[in-house]
Amino acid sequence: SGLVGVCYVLDEPTIGLHARDNKRLLKTLKHLSEIGNTVLVVEHDEEVIKNAQHIIDVGPLAGLHGGEIVAEGSLQDIKKSKKSITAKYLSKKLFIPIPKNRRVVDLKNSLEIQGACRNNLKSIDVSVPLKTLTCVTGVSGSGKSSLVNGVLLEGVKAYTKNKKIAPYLCSSIKGTDSIDRIIEIDQSPIGRTPRSNPATYTGIFDNIRNLFTQTRESKIRGYKPGRFSFNVKGGRCESCQGQGVKRIEMHFLPDTYVTCEECDGSRYNPETLEVKWMGHTISDVLNSTVEEAIKFFENHPKINRMLQCLSDVGLEYIKLGQPSTTLSGGEAQRVKLASELGVRSQKATLYILDEPTTGLHFADIDKLLVVLHRLVDVGNSIVVIEHNLDIIKNADWVIDLGPEGGDGGGEVLFAGTPESIAKEKSSYTGKELGAILNIKKNVSQKRETCSL
Numbered sequence: 001s002g003l004v005g006v007c008y009v010l011d012e013p014t015i016g017l018h019a020r021d022n023k024r025l026l027k028t029l030k031h032l033s034e035i036g037n038t039v040l041v042v043e044h045d046e047e048v049i050k051n052a053q054h055i056i057d058v059g060p061l062a063g064l065h066g067g068e069i070v071a072e073g074s075l076q077d078i079k080k081s082k083k084s085i086t087a088k089y090l091s092k093k094l095f096i097p098i099p100k101n102r103r104v105v106d107l108k109n110s111l112e113i114q115g116a117c118r119n120n121l122k123s124i125d126v127s128v129p130l131k132t133l134t135c136v137t138g139v140s141g142s143g144k145s146s147l148v149n150g151v152l153l154e155g156v157k158a159y160t161k162n163k164k165i166a167p168y169l170c171s172s173i174k175g176t177d178s179i180d181r182i183i184e185i186d187q188s189p190i191g192r193t194p195r196s197n198p199a200t201y202t203g204i205f206d207n208i209r210n211l212f213t214q215t216r217e218s219k220i221r222g223y224k225p226g227r228f229s230f231n232v233k234g235g236r237c238e239s240c241q242g243q244g245v246k247r248i249e250m251h252f253l254p255d256t257y258v259t260c261e262e263c264d265g266s267r268y269n270p271e272t273l274e275v276k277w278m279g280h281t282i283s284d285v286l287n288s289t290v291e292e293a294i295k296f297f298e299n300h301p302k303i304n305r306m307l308q309c310l311s312d313v314g315l316e317y318i319k320l321g322q323p324s325t326t327l328s329g330g331e332a333q334r335v336k337l338a339s340e341l342g343v344r345s346q347k348a349t350l351y352i353l354d355e356p357t358t359g360l361h362f363a364d365i366d367k368l369l370v371v372l373h374r375l376v377d378v379g380n381s382i383v384v385i386e387h388n389l390d391i392i393k394n395a396d397w398v399i400d401l402g403p404e405g406g407d408g409g410g411e412v413l414f415a416g417t418p419e420s421i422a423k424e425k426s427s428y429t430g431k432e433l434g435a436i437l438n439i440k441k442n443v444s445q446k447r448e449t450c451s452l
Helices: 019-034 046-051 075-079 085-090 144-162 198-202 204-213 216-221 282-286 290-296 301-312 329-342 362-377 428-442
Strands: 007-011 038-042 055-059 068-073 110-116 124-129 133-137 172-174 181-184 245-248 256-259 349-354 381-385 397-402 411-416
Touching: 019 038, 019 046, 019 428, 046 085, 055 075, 055 085, 068 075, 068 085, 075 085, 085 362, 110 144, 124 144, 124 381, 124 397, 124 411, 133 144, 133 362, 144 172, 144 181, 144 349, 144 381, 144 397, 198 204, 198 301, 198 329, 204 216, 204 282, 204 301, 290 301, 301 329, 301 362, 329 349, 329 362, 362 381, 397 428
Parallel strands: 007 038, 133 381, 133 397, 181 349, 349 381
Antiparallel strands: 055 068, 110 124, 110 172, 245 256, 397 411
């Protein structure tokens, strides 16, 4: 429109964009600022950060350990900061390494999709190897979601349920007998109300309530596990019905929540809060961070293992009773991953993830990759739709769709290892990945350790 004097605020505009499209976005943002506008961007993408004229780095860590301005200035000013973790990744003191040894891909043990024709897919045949980390790549609109979420996820679910697949999805899917279950781990909330939280979602709250029933005070009073639940009558605060907050309906505006005046947000009535385990009330435990709770429950393996998994995915700063409505999409997704890590299952599982790096810092992506590799190492299979080159370079197998978006896409350009696709001249992903893989020759594989 040619407007000037406007302040544009963008929250992670690179979400869902291929590296090729990022360059187009950057060109547009630069043009907006050059004609006299102010452009403020919240972003994790390295290319966007490097092209910014002024950078504000917030941290140093997350949650209670964040909230400070760590560094501010030009790219060179940021790189000089010793306190900034972002600076260490930008200067390559910290970086996400390329795997020294990739898993051997056996295409005989794979899901074979034939005649995939959902949306813009042009009746393609695709082999998705099992017991590997597979990345589905391509420019925006090339058909990645249609293939993975539309054909693979819906098709496998339909086939395992009634042995039939809708003709608008594909002709057939072979190899489903090798899968015991298929799970989609997306960024949707783990619950829709303040009642749901990481403790209830991961299942550790049941074990915690059992510990409280074993205290001397509980036995004298005859309290059962239900007494320490905020979902049933008995021990909860009835004024807020155990939510700790009250919802106020706002006309023409979203509903808002205020702290319950009766229990002051503790969720429980005074009698329940008189029972203490190791000097802590049930409300104290719910208000503790994962980092603190690991110390509380170090002698309780079932609880400690799940808490450690939450810490492993980079969520040591969230509170056990933190309402799900306050968790970001990336945090919700990592809670789901942690709950899968913490359960010891013998079932062969296929995990579907759609752009799991959304909203994640370099350090968070590093931790996410550790979790994904752990899941594959125990015999599971993972299919990831992703544009992030750090994830793609860590994949065992890459399926690249394109060449363009919409009607110009829907074809398989390439299927193979990251090193192989980097040599593919017709692939936009290959061109971008080639530049990343070549850095390996110039960057020492010795990197600093970063405690998050």
